[in-house]
Amino acid sequence: MTTRLPAAVLWDMDGTIVDTEPYWMAAEIRLFASFGLEWTHEDAEQVVGMGLWESAELFRRHGVDLEPDEIVYGLTEQVREQLRTDGVPWRPGARELLQELREASVPTALVTMSVRSMAEDVVRAIPFEAFDVIVAGDEVSEPKPHPEPYLLAAQRLGVDIADCVAIEDSPTGITSAHASGAVALGIPNLLDLRGTAHHHLWDTLAGRTPVDLGELLVELRAERSDAHDHDGTADDRGHDDGKASA
Structure with missing residues (x-):
């Protein structure tokens, strides 16, 4: 039986498609x-995946005497400049999987807490x-870990x-994805x-295909059906899959 492909694949950007977290830090x-x-570096890990304006408020509480917009757009311009001078640091397998999804006519969305200018x-x-759609951090009222960004993309x-x-x-992004109702697939980078609340963990996207993503949906539906048959409740416990991290 042919595996049904996802209705869409929704992508985080920083740390998932591009390894820009060191630039932000x-x-x-x-x-x-x-x-x-x-x-x-340990302080900076606290804000990985967080909304930029929420990060800015945290920085202000730690003594950065600037308005939130000044902090957000100032940091963004520094990261954009490093992308221009040092190039785009792609994460393994991300572009290849994106291209295969496009060739398979699977819709895709970029769901990032970076501002639209950097996403573009x-x-x-x-x-x-x-991508068919971009949802950026300056376009949502509730950033990750709230589910709004992913719900808006869908x-x-x-x-x-x-x-x-x-x-x-x-973790912030996984929480957002899971809360939205999507299958939450984690690809660890800087953080464990x-x-x-992931449904699956892979250690890399390299070598992965649209069919692999479709199988995640099939597997999760089967697990939920089995859990419902046993006790009437869905079991959303995350687990490692295939090339999962140790």
């Missing part, structure tokens, strides 16, 4: 240093039309969120995703 450290403050920079660097694509796979690299 370096920009944050420079920002704090400009106020004579220390901001460590990354999209332009992909040598094919990779709405704009005209698909049922329960038939979508969302690909994420951070074990213990998060």
Whole structure:
């Protein structure tokens, strides 16, 4: 039997498609240093996947004396400049899987808490039309970990969120994807995703195909059906799959 493909695949950007988290961390450290403050790598890990304006408020509480918009757009411009000068650091397998999804006519959305200008920079660097929809951090009222970004992407694509796979690299993003009703697929990068609300963990997208993503939907539906048969409740416990992280 042919595996049914997802109705759509919804992609996080920073840390999932492009390995830009080190760029953000370096920009944050420079920002704090400009106020004579220390901001460590461990501190920066706290805001991976967080909405930019929520991060800005956290920075202000730690002594950065700027308005939130100044912080957000200042950091964004530093990251965009590093993308221009150093190039786009692609995550393994991301562009290849995106291209296969396009060739299979599976709709795709970019769901990022970065602002649209930066999202468009990354999209332009992909040598094919990779996304039908972009949902950016400056376009949502509730950022990740709230489900709104993923729900909005599914709405704009005209698909049922329960038939979508969302690909994420951070606990914040996994929480958002899971809460939306999508299949939450974690691809760990800087942060350990074990213990998060993922449905599946793969250690890489390299070598993965649209059929692999479709099988995640089939497997999750089977698990939910079995759990319902046993006790009348759905079992959404996450687990590792295939090439899962140790």
